[in-house]
Amino acid sequence: MESLLSRYKFRVGIEEELFIVNSRGFLVKAAEPVSKVLANMLRESSELLEIARKFLFGLQWEPNPSQIEYVTHPLPIEAIREAIIFGRELIAKAAKKLGLLIYVGSMHPVQSSPFPINGTHINISVWRRNNRKLPIRTLQYVYNNIRNHLPELISLSANTPICAGEYSGFMSSRLRFSRVLKKSSFAKLRRMPLSIVPRSKRTTFKYIILFNKPKKQEYKLVAHETGSRLLDITPRGPITNIVEDYRKSIRETRIEIRVFDNQSDERFLIDLIKITLALALEGLHKMIRGERIKEKSNLIENRDRAIRDGIDAFFLFGNEEISAYEAVEEMIERVSEYLDALGLKLESPLAKLQPEIKYYGMPKILDENDILRRLILRGKNIIRVKLGSNRKLLDYFGNEINLPTNSVVGGILIRDYKLKWVGDDSKIIRRFTEIRKRYWVMTTDGYVRLMSNDEIIEAKSAAEYLSEKLEMMYLNEKIND
Amino acid sequence: MNFRERLKYLNIVRLYSNINRLEESLRRDKIDKALVERTVQRIKNFDFLERDVSYTLLWVFPLQIFLGKFGKKIGRSVNFVRILRDALEKTIVENTRSLWSSAKKELFEVAKHFDLPLPVEDLTRGVEFIGGNKPVLLTAPHSQAPMRDEGVEELVRRVAKATGAYALISRVSRTFIDYNRKIARLTPFRRIIEKLSLEENKIRLILDIHSAPRSNGEYDVEIGVFGGLSSSRTLVVELFDKLASHGLRPILERKYIGGDIIRYHSLPPFINAIQLEFLNLVKAKKRRAAEKALIEYINSINL
Numbered sequence: 001m002e003s004l005l006s007r008y009k010f011r012v013g014i015e016e017e018l019f020i021v022n023s024r025g026f027l028v029k030a031a032e033p034v035s036k037v038l039a040n041m042l043r044e045s046s047e048l049l050e051i052a053r054k055f056l057f058g059l060q061w062e063p064n065p066s067q068i069e070y071v072t073h074p075l076p077i078e079a080i081r082e083a084i085i086f087g088r089e090l091i092a093k094a095a096k097k098l099g100l101l102i103y104v105g106s107m108h109p110v111q112s113s114p115f116p117i118n119g120t121h122i123n124i125s126v127w128r129r130n131n132r133k134l135p136i137r138t139l140q141y142v143y144n145n146i147r148n149h150l151p152e153l154i155s156l157s158a159n160t161p162i163c164a165g166e167y168s169g170f171m172s173s174r175l176r177f178s179r180v181l182k183k184s185s186f187a188k189l190r191r192m193p194l195s196i197v198p199r200s201k202r203t204t205f206k207y208i209i210l211f212n213k214p215k216k217q218e219y220k221l222v223a224h225e226t227g228s229r230l231l232d233i234t235p236r237g238p239i240t241n242i243v244e245d246y247r248k249s250i251r252e253t254r255i256e257i258r259v260f261d262n263q264s265d266e267r268f269l270i271d272l273i274k275i276t277l278a279l280a281l282e283g284l285h286k287m288i289r290g291e292r293i294k295e296k297s298n299l300i301e302n303r304d305r306a307i308r309d310g311i312d313a314f315f316l317f318g319n320e321e322i323s324a325y326e327a328v329e330e331m332i333e334r335v336s337e338y339l340d341a342l343g344l345k346l347e348s349p350l351a352k353l354q355p356e357i358k359y360y361g362m363p364k365i366l367d368e369n370d371i372l373r374r375l376i377l378r379g380k381n382i383i384r385v386k387l388g389s390n391r392k393l394l395d396y397f398g399n400e401i402n403l404p405t406n407s408v409v410g411g412i413l414i415r416d417y418k419l420k421w422v423g424d425d426s427k428i429i430r431r432f433t434e435i436r437k438r439y440w441v442m443t444t445d446g447y448v449r450l451m452s453n454d455e456i457i458e459a460k461s462a463a464e465y466l467s468e469k470l471e472m473m474y475l476n477e478k479i480n481d
Numbered sequence: 482m483n484f485r486e487r488l489k490y491l492n493i494v495r496l497y498s499n500i501n502r503l504e505e506s507l508r509r510d511k512i513d514k515a516l517v518e519r520t521v522q523r524i525k526n527f528d529f530l531e532r533d534v535s536y537t538l539l540w541v542f543p544l545q546i547f548l549g550k551f552g553k554k555i556g557r558s559v560n561f562v563r564i565l566r567d568a569l570e571k572t573i574v575e576n577t578r579s580l581w582s583s584a585k586k587e588l589f590e591v592a593k594h595f596d597l598p599l600p601v602e603d604l605t606r607g608v609e610f611i612g613g614n615k616p617v618l619l620t621a622p623h624s625q626a627p628m629r630d631e632g633v634e635e636l637v638r639r640v641a642k643a644t645g646a647y648a649l650i651s652r653v654s655r656t657f658i659d660y661n662r663k664i665a666r667l668t669p670f671r672r673i674i675e676k677l678s679l680e681e682n683k684i685r686l687i688l689d690i691h692s693a694p695r696s697n698g699e700y701d702v703e704i705g706v707f708g709g710l711s712s713s714r715t716l717v718v719e720l721f722d723k724l725a726s727h728g729l730r731p732i733l734e735r736k737y738i739g740g741d742i743i744r745y746h747s748l749p750p751f752i753n754a755i756q757l758e759f760l761n762l763v764k765a766k767k768r769r770a771a772e773k774a775l776i777e778y779i780n781s782i783n784l
Binding site: 022024026027028029030033098099100110111113164165376379380381382394395396397398410411412413414415416417418438440442443444446447449461462463464465466467469470471473 | 524549
């Protein structure tokens with residue numbers, strides 16, 4: 001083991017996307033103004049700029065303007081905690097100057113249907129201490145060993161059970177609904193012919209022909225047939241068949257793992273990095289021992305089960321089913337040897353097999369009226385209601401008008417939300433703890449709040465309403481007058 | 482566009498074709514029974530596609546038609562169908578544009594529920610309405626800090642006072658709710674515009690005023706009319722002339738074709754809507770010129 005560590009060193013890089021939210025906890029499309037403030041902050045303070053240069057590779061905004069991302073340099077594991085805290089704090093400080101906050105979760109509990117989605121990408125790079133080129137097999141072993149443990153890693157990190165204000169039925173809604181993260185496959189070494197390489201949907205050209213490779217065939221590490229990089233786990237660098245990486249430096253060779261949901265508490269994220277690093281070392285050890293790594297049977301099925309049930313899942317191993325707890329426990333026990341060799345120790349409750357979602361508990365959804373909730377889900381939100389008690393109509397100009405009991409009001413069913421969360425110094429929202437929903441009917445004159453004692457006379461969908469109107473027209477009746 | 486989205490889009494296009502023919506037949510005072518049945522069936526198809534599609538219809542058509550109160554002029558069958566046709570036309574244009582450009586696919590990006598990101602009580606306090614006697618409405622949806630349009634609030638107040646036009650000024654920052662987006666159609670700001678235009682028939686022209694802090698060597702004000710679908714040509718030409726006569730350089734749809742306010746509330750020739758994006762309005766000289774041009778324009782137009 002010592003000889004192994006004397007020959008190789010590891011570096012870790014983090015890409016973490018964050019949400020920009022307002023003081024009510026809802027998304028704000030303010031990546032551009034926040035970036036502007038960030039640039040000014042760094043320009044004004046040379047000290048801050050120096051620290052940023054030390055830890056961060058860059059700050060960038062994502063396709064959705066309410067997301068912003070920091071990317072760290074490849075750093076030794078000891079420095080990664082500081083880099084994560086610095087990255088989060090820096091963006092939070094800039095957002096605060098605009099009266100905004102950041103939310104470090106993967107999915108917003110309300111404004112996610114199911115997008116936008118955030119994720120944490122962990123990049124593990126293995127370098128030879130003598131700075132010589134890394135053999136291609138090294139990356140293959142590291143990749144395949146980590147990939148074989150994807151179900152366990154997902155069950156430890158999954159923490160997005162809520163999507164669009166409802167429990168989605170999946171512990172990681174992010175992985176379930178992501179259109180980007182495709183399933184990876186077992187990495188193989190392949191002699192790739194010099195040929196037309198598809199660059200699906202990347203540029204206006206659909207294909208690109210590369211002429212600058214003198215060899216007609218060379219070995220490449222292939223984890224996806226067409227060289228897509230947007231997988232749950234991907235080997236990256238010029239020794240892979242990913243077109244974007246062809247011209248990259250050999251020093252950029254790494255494994256990119258995208259399965260992790262954002263962790264609100266840095267301790268959990270650091271421990272996940274440590275476990276991944278230990279798995280990478282285990283892969284290398286297997287290579288040196290001459291062990292072959294085979295793809296685990298039922299890996300894809302177990303991955304799906306982990307996405308659905310998280311740590312409560314049951315994994316298939318051969319014909320047997322074992323609980324995710326057991327599988328994770330076995331993995332942690334096995335890699336503890338490598339953690340010790342690296343001088344690392346798990347510090348978060350993950351060591352006791354408690355993922356973040358179990359440790360802090362699920363967010364509560366408080367719904368005032370279940371019948372109205374179901375009507376909204378079925379799209380039947382043009383309603384007429386008989387009020388069960390006195391009520392006030394809030395008109396569009398801010399006036400209040402009293403409505404007596406048994407008044408009948410009609411209009412469109414809408415709802416509003418109040419969110420509660422746990423956070424730091426009014427800068428960072430860590431976790432949402434409570435989502436409260438209230439129901440209103442929007443009439444032609446204003447809004448009336450609906451209570452559980454109201455009687456729903458009728459509820460229609462937009463299609464039903466329009467159909468009726470047009471049929472009435474055919475019957476030669478006047479519309480709306 | 483995936484299969485489901487394509488189906489949704491195709492259904493919208495076919496519905497548009499049916500509604501178009503229905504409008505023609507209504508204008509001739511002949512209602513074709515088979516055509517109405519086909520149109521009704523087409524609308525009912527939306528409920529079969531998936532439950533969320535019902536929301537597509539709600540986002541496409543003005544909410545006022547679902548609330549069931551119209552003014553006398555546009556309450557008759559032919560005008561009811563016309564509103565449907567006009568809304569579908571704008572939706573198709575908007576989505577067809579996104580087919581060949583990187584523009585957002587609005588039809589498929591709408592929220593699946595009617596949810597508000599602010600408590601209703603806060604929203605009803607989030608708008609300032611200035612009554613008027615001219616059929617013109619000035620809107621300033623981004624007039625509250627942070628991330629506000631500088632100089633717009635003052636401009637709107639002065640113009641409204643001088644001309645007697647109606648005005649709506651936002652009292653909530655766009656970081657809480659952006660009144661120029663689809664989600665804001667449920668808010669008092671947008672409902673007041675809909676009531677004034679569709680229900681009470683008090684306004685015929687909406688001027689949606691914005692500003693950008695940067696200066697531009699090429700032009701001073703950018704006019705957006707949703708590719709010509711939101712306003713009659715005469716009103717835009719007159720506005721161009723008035724702005725130019727006060728030393729401002731107007732340009733048509735260089736960067737912005739218009740936001741949701743002008744897209745959703747326009748129904749030309751009854752209700753016209755124009756978006757104005759002034760550059761560098763913080764400069765007093767530019768602000769005075771903009772003020773004079775708008776006052777003269779509102780006083781001179783014949784609606």
